[in-house]
Amino acid sequence: MTDTTHGTIESHSLEVESYPPSAEFTAQANLNDPAVYWQAAQDPEAYWAGRARELKWTKPFEEVLDWSNPPFAKWFADGELNVTANCLDRHVAAGLGDRVAFYFEGEPGDTRTITYGELTHEVKQAANMLTALGVTAGDRVAIYMPMIPETIVAMLAVARLGAAHSVVFGGFSAESLRARIDDARAELVITADGGYRKGRVSALKPTVDDALALAGDGQPLSVEKVLVVKRAGNDIEMQEGRDLWWHDEVASYDGEHTAVGFPAENPLFILYTSGTTGKPKGILHTSGGYLTQAAATHRDVFDLKPETDVYWCTADIGWVTGHSYVVYGPLANGATQVIYEGTPDTPDWGRWWSLIEKYKISILYTAPTAIRACMKVGRQVPEKYDLSAIRVLGSVGEPINPEAWRWYHEVIGGGRAPIVDTWWQTETGAIMIAPLPGLTRLKPGSAQVPQPGIDVNVVDDQGGRVDRGQGGLLTIRRPWPSMVRTIWGDDARFIDTYWAKFGDQYFAGDGARVDEDGDVWLLGRVDDVMNVSGHRLSTAEIESALVEHNAVAEAAVVGADDETTGQAVVAFVILKSQQTLLSEEEAEAALKKHVASAIGAIARPRQVFVVNELPKTRSGKIMRRLLKDAAEGKEIGDTTTLADTSVMQTISQRMRAER
Numbered sequence: 001m002t003d004t005t006h007g008t009i010e011s012h013s014l015e016v017e018s019y020p021p022s023a024e025f026t027a028q029a030n031l032n033d034p035a036v037y038w039q040a041a042q043d044p045e046a047y048w049a050g051r052a053r054e055l056k057w058t059k060p061f062e063e064v065l066d067w068s069n070p071p072f073a074k075w076f077a078d079g080e081l082n083v084t085a086n087c088l089d090r091h092v093a094a095g096l097g098d099r100v101a102f103y104f105e106g107e108p109g110d111t112r113t114i115t116y117g118e119l120t121h122e123v124k125q126a127a128n129m130l131t132a133l134g135v136t137a138g139d140r141v142a143i144y145m146p147m148i149p150e151t152i153v154a155m156l157a158v159a160r161l162g163a164a165h166s167v168v169f170g171g172f173s174a175e176s177l178r179a180r181i182d183d184a185r186a187e188l189v190i191t192a193d194g195g196y197r198k199g200r201v202s203a204l205k206p207t208v209d210d211a212l213a214l215a216g217d218g219q220p221l222s223v224e225k226v227l228v229v230k231r232a233g234n235d236i237e238m239q240e241g242r243d244l245w246w247h248d249e250v251a252s253y254d255g256e257h258t259a260v261g262f263p264a265e266n267p268l269f270i271l272y273t274s275g276t277t278g279k280p281k282g283i284l285h286t287s288g289g290y291l292t293q294a295a296a297t298h299r300d301v302f303d304l305k306p307e308t309d310v311y312w313c314t315a316d317i318g319w320v321t322g323h324s325y326v327v328y329g330p331l332a333n334g335a336t337q338v339i340y341e342g343t344p345d346t347p348d349w350g351r352w353w354s355l356i357e358k359y360k361i362s363i364l365y366t367a368p369t370a371i372r373a374c375m376k377v378g379r380q381v382p383e384k385y386d387l388s389a390i391r392v393l394g395s396v397g398e399p400i401n402p403e404a405w406r407w408y409h410e411v412i413g414g415g416r417a418p419i420v421d422t423w424w425q426t427e428t429g430a431i432m433i434a435p436l437p438g439l440t441r442l443k444p445g446s447a448q449v450p451q452p453g454i455d456v457n458v459v460d461d462q463g464g465r466v467d468r469g470q471g472g473l474l475t476i477r478r479p480w481p482s483m484v485r486t487i488w489g490d491d492a493r494f495i496d497t498y499w500a501k502f503g504d505q506y507f508a509g510d511g512a513r514v515d516e517d518g519d520v521w522l523l524g525r526v527d528d529v530m531n532v533s534g535h536r537l538s539t540a541e542i543e544s545a546l547v548e549h550n551a552v553a554e555a556a557v558v559g560a561d562d563e564t565t566g567q568a569v570v571a572f573v574i575l576k577s578q579q580t581l582l583s584e585e586e587a588e589a590a591l592k593k594h595v596a597s598a599i600g601a602i603a604r605p606r607q608v609f610v611v612n613e614l615p616k617t618r619s620g621k622i623m624r625r626l627l628k629d630a631a632e633g634k635e636i637g638d639t640t641t642l643a644d645t646s647v648m649q650t651i652s653q654r655m656r657a658e659r
């Protein structure tokens, strides 16, 4: 059903293929009247107030948006609600206790089916346990877990008490974990002995032990207790007086727990993300506005039918996609989901497709990097499975290249399922730009349309809207319900990072173009943030990890284009002249390992090059752009501003020799 229209990218006319929604899909879609866009645009506050009223409030709000102190927004601030009760108790009260909330599939093949009734019971028990451990409204709890049901139980139990969770992805190092614990001043850590990854046990508790033993930020350690879920059965040490087994503790509490309402602006969670400096930013999200937009977009963008759909988002809970589109959005909507602990290639590349066949998954939400990895393995693998239940496909994390889009559409979606390419960020909390599958004529490679009630712009350096067909910077002008409220403990950095550039517009850090139809095409980050497998990494953070190594004098890191991961970390280092212990090769291997253990395996450089000089301007600024070109094997551009014009020649020669 490919249909070609004449949209254009930039000012020259290019033919852009497009895929209109089928009449059948549109007829059954949750949203099939385009009037939704202009209705929302007429009065966005009224629109969002209506969406917020789809939730259950213990005290209804009267005030919708308070923007009297920009950029600090307050939504529904005089209302009160309990986020967890909206995700659980509400559905049970509506008679949906027997509906499956999660089909859990462990990597070794163990399974669990958990209904809304059972999940509610477990969360209530856990909330009683946390209360007994001293957790109350306003506290912070760090969660460092594998992808198992208890992770979700822990988050919902924390939220139920009005405390805030800070989930740290299980792949982060002890140092990264400790920095996050210190910054949030978390009093409790919830972890597991280990989880399963690639057919092996991957230990977690020892990393927590290491993290808590580090020197930290100089203030007294905030953590008092560590709760440990038994998952993988690996040997771990339990520190008397500090460490407790989850199952031992939770058994002594009953499943009676009455949720009370908290103000809409009560903190729900902090999630750390990489910025342009070495220190990760603690993105703060609050309750009412966040839940409103997570739930609304989940229902609209995926055309969710909670009674019949089986939804699977492959993201780990450690990232914002796991927060908004595994935990809060889908549960608020009463969805039935699949969660899977492991990697797509264990025991073989058929694992994901076998899950889709087994659970008759109808909505799949994943990342372009995963799609490209599956493409590389070949279509013969998914073709062995019955994927006919699939009716909507989603993509997130980076722009999806048209080739991957077409493969996803044809091989996984049977040529019928629409693909919703969703642009958003940890900071936006929920989807901002995405097609509505019953309304939008899809264009591979473009996230296309701002969601109803969302005011996205592509602007020039002065903040003026660019004309259609032009490129610029992506901004958001009007506040939105699930927006970041601040950077935890650092209002100044919040203002400086997102608002200083344009004053009255949120600057997302992404470049974008609008085409002749007004559709938005995302072009990647315009700052020193890399996107590796859909995960944000900071150049500065990896550079500072490298120079912490005693053999390194100086380091520059770039994100080079990579066929599978989108971008890959490539590091250029100058070794200290007095270091003679390591050969260049040894240094390169040692430094890859060092970065992985300092930050986490996701930050491990694809390549490390030992060089004698780095390209710098006369004022001493490293020209990363030139290094990126070299790392991508491109012609090196203008080097006349360099202090030493020969350095790029040497580096390029070195890179060519490597190929």
Ligand code: WTA
Residues within 6 Å of the ligand: 273, 319, 320, 321, 395, 396, 397, 398, 399, 400, 421, 422, 423, 424, 425, 426, 427, 447, 508, 509, 510, 522, 523, 524, 525, 531, 534, 535, 536
């Ligand atoms: C990029 C993930 C293009 C973008 C939800 C953004 C995308 C950053 C898309 C946020 C998309 C995410 N098309 N680019 N559909 N989705 N990005 O905070 O650069 O981990 O700024 O949130 O990922 O990454 P984050």
